[in-house]
Amino acid sequence: MSENQNVNQNGSENNHEKIPLTCIICPMGCNMEVEVEPDESGQKKVLSVKDNGCKRGEQYASKELQNPTRTLTSTIKVNGGVLSVVPVKTAGEVPKKMLLQCMEVVRRASCKAPVKRGDILIYDILGSGINIIACADVERSV
Numbered sequence: 001m002s003e004n005q006n007v008n009q010n011g012s013e014n015n016h017e018k019i020p021l022t023c024i025i026c027p028m029g030c031n032m033e034v035e036v037e038p039d040e041s042g043q044k045k046v047l048s049v050k051d052n053g054c055k056r057g058e059q060y061a062s063k064e065l066q067n068p069t070r071t072l073t074s075t076i077k078v079n080g081g082v083l084s085v086v087p088v089k090t091a092g093e094v095p096k097k098m099l100l101q102c103m104e105v106v107r108r109a110s111c112k113a114p115v116k117r118g119d120i121l122i123y124d125i126l127g128s129g130i131n132i133i134a135c136a137d138v139e140r141s142v
């Protein structure tokens with residue numbers, strides 16, 4: 001029997017697994033214990049969550065274990081501006097597994113001043129449906 005297999009009250013084995021997970025939704029940072037089992041597709045199905053301070057911890061655990069996503073923050077080069085770069089972020093979250101590829105696209109991108117906060121600088125990055133937007137104004141240099 002592997003260390004992740006438990007024995008039910010009726011004596012049969014199951015493949016439940018207990019995973020430690022820190023919730024990052026709020027500054028409380030609850031250290032939770034999530035009990036999972038694989039579903040038909042092999043993905044982790046959440047059975048129970050312990051030590052979460054509120055309901056959002058359960059939602060976070062399900063999302064994090066099945067389809068983790070993240071907001072990407074970075075900078076994009078600005079040509080002809082009073083600043084050489086503008087801070088940017090995703091207008092939403094992208095799948096965690098796409099983060100490195102998205103960072104590479106952002107790293108190679110550039111834009112022209114003036115830039116206004118909220119301007120879309122990259123549309124639908126890598127077909128994710130998520131845009132990259134400017135987080136600040138950059139005026140044209142004189």
Ligand code: SF4
Nearest residue numbers: 023026029030053057
């Ligand atoms: S479980 Fe609730 S209280 Fe705990 S970190 Fe997550 S959001 Fe905050």
